[in-house]
Amino acid sequence: MITLNALIAVCLTYVVFLFAVAFVAERSALRGRVRWVRAPLVYTLSLSIYCTAWTFYGAVGSAARSGFEYLTIYLGPSLVMIGWWWVLRKLVRIGRSQRITSVADLVSSRYGKSNLLAICVTILAVIGTTPYIALQLQSVTLSFEVFAQPGVPSPEEGQRSYTALWVAVGLAIFTVIFGTRNLDANERHHGVVMAIAVEAVVKLAALMAVGIFVVWGLSGGVAETLARIDSSELGQWQMDGGRWAGLTLLSAAAFLCLPRMFQVLVVESDDEGHLRTASWAFPLYLMMMSLFVVPIAVVGLDLMPPGSNPDLFVLTVPLATGQEGLAVLSFLGGFSSATSMVIVAAIALSTMVSNHIVMPIWLRLTGGGASVSGDVRSVVLLARRLSIAGVVGLGYLYYSLSGGGTALATIGFVSFVGMAQVLPAMLGGIFWRGATRTGALGGLITGFTIWIYALFLPSIGSGALPDAVMTEGLFGLAWLRPQALFGIVGLDPLLHALLWSMTLNVITFVVFSLASFPSPLERLQGAQFVNVFDHSGGPRSWAGGVAQTEDLMIMAQRILGAPEAQALFEREARRQGTRGPLPDPTPDFLESLERVLSGSVGAATAHAMVGQIVGGMSVSVEDLMAVADESAQLMEYSARLETQSNELSRTARQLREANQKLTRLSVQKDAFLTQISHELRTPMTSIRAFSEILRDSTGLTAGEQIKYASIIHDEAIRLTRLLDDLLDLSVLENGQVHLNLRQGKLGEVLDRAAAAANDGGLSLRIRRDARREQVMLNTDLDRLSQVFINLIANARKYCISDQPELSIQVTDDSDLLFIDFVDNGEGVSAEAQDMIFEKFARVSDSQAGGAGLGLAISRQIMTRLGGGIVYLPGHKGAAFRVMLPRNYAMAAQ
């Protein structure tokens, strides 16, 4: 018979081995050799902390007592893992993108970083997990007793507590050493994860070994074992359907919500790809864990004396058949199950307690909070270490107070129901944008209250609730009986509590969510959680520019450590391209800083700390629109596109117009080149012809000679005038003109122009208003007169009317003087209006009279004089407006 001391030696060796594994893994990770510590297999094995001592020992016990019910707690998680694409993938992605540190942090972060919610979930988790830790301590203690006094498991109370105390202390030390090595929960606890992966292998190997021994060693093969099962008490399927379905769903819910499961599933997850492997490997693991449970139970019931504890069959069956080595292996399996659960649960709970309860209180107590001096890291680490000790200590306390009785055996499901209360808020949070903080809080508190009243308090045995309450209901109200709420009796107490707590939880959650209105931050976070696969970048919630980068730096150093914080700030400064080591506090930077900090102290605390320095946050409507609403983004973008396309079509229209004008100009120029050659050629021809006549003809009379010579003279004058005009225009265009500024009255200039333009030929009646023309001008009067002459001559030439009439109106504008020339002819056609001021432009070829330079010259003159000349559309006849700047014109004295 193996002695207790030898067992303790084996146990200690195993613990040393675990320490070594954790240490080596931690060192490898530090040196960057993370391949093997981050293997998908390690991730899968780390999930096995789902199988605690309660399942290692308890599954066999449960099978011996109530048949196949034990399977449900494995079936639920198997379904969740196989259906990883539904929920787990999203949870892991959210956990990574939001740097979630715990299940409380997830809920808090989703509902607007509410610390109140985080506190609620934390309290729920602590209350739900403490008995569970006590259960682990009890199982280790019981398994020690088996070896101490085989077959007589009834030692004194004191010795039991003694064993449990040492186990608790050892676990707390291990957890403190490897669980609080680094602060950032996103830097994984490689040592711990590796140790629990090894423990997972040990417990699976132990259970399989016992199972194989039982099936092939004791029963004689598979067929015989099956026959033995059929002939035993478990031989027939006797299962309450409600419990079968209810417990399967319950264990699936608990698998997602238990703090320790969330820790290994989401927080310690390195790579989403690991989920893919775990999706089949973990169900396989669970299947192997549960495969031999029934055979062991059946054989145990056969072999062991009536009344022996079926929970310990895994140990007592090998011992009773003399397989001490197997018994020790089995003991180590149970020990592994218990320790790995306690370690991870302690890490998860301590993170929650320190981030959501201790840190906020500490920040408040120290007044200035983030801006006081000192290293916050040590405070956080201390808080976390104390929390670990506190959580394990609470478990021990619960164990010693409850006396380690059989009441603990049911605590597994009780704990499951408690943590499942988080499920509506969690799933609602990641799938439903409309879920609000009020709804989550309401649902959680409702479910929590019912769980405490209907399940937790009755489960911890007599005394917690007075008998009167149990039988007659709270305040004597029969419908408030803890195990028959609303007067519905006959339900299994567990199912009863599960049904009512979850139903009312969900109803409250949904109704409150529908009725309340979320804050902007909540809506922002909601959109990010629900659409985590669409949003790669985070939202901006900080108004930049207010924060002092130095303050942020000091705070970050105190949480992340000086080198890490400096590296972070330098990286950001380089990214921003600023000179010097400090980046600008842009909203982007604040957002990413907050997220890094939240990896250490949780979202709510990080948010509060950054908020203390930055002063306030703003979620602008634009941010909300941009982040929360994909369609708004699209609309904004398409609006911008529309503007752009409008602009484009405008530009295209302008270009088209310019092109048309250019084409017309080109056509006109070609036409005019022909025209000008013709204009030049006609006088030249007649000059040549008449000069030849003069030269060659001898018998010309003096009259004829004079006639021909005058023709030559006239033609030469015409040529000169044409060339003068061209020269004039070219001079004007080149800006080489010299203005001869003089003073004179507008009326006099018009008089002169009318006289010059209207001499001889058809008479053009000119209507003028002499009073309005009493304007003193200070300009180049000769040039101005040239413009007027041109306009009047044009009217005389082109006005097709029986009684041609030109009206000259003078109008005073604020800083311009308008002189309008309007005739009663046909006017200028619309398409010709923008061409008439071009060189060589003539309205029609038929009415040839000039070279088409008059208006071009006029426009150049007016431009030189600081005014302009435009065609006035909308009049019946042709209408031109000459504009003179006011400073050239002075009122007549």
Place this chain on the structure above:
Amino acid sequence: MTEDGAEDPLRTPARPRSPLFLQRESYRRRRLIDAARFLPILGLLLWAVPLLWSGGPEDAMPGSGALIYIFGIWTALVVAAFVLSVRLRRNEEKPGGGA
């Protein structure tokens, strides 16, 4: 510029809208994901079958049969999940297989 902007590449700068029809590769991937989504529902249904087994003393389901049924489904689900996981990874490693 089309009136209906869904097909307009300019309209979707940040997140490419899912096209209506897919390449063969992406189509396969979508169906694999459908299978991954369907698998747990199938498992739930099959594991709910024991609810129908009557608990009567005469025609009760024998314990061995129940075990074989439940563990058989378990094995089948694990194998199916394994095949899906391998194919999904292979699909992901190919270029252009992203979701």
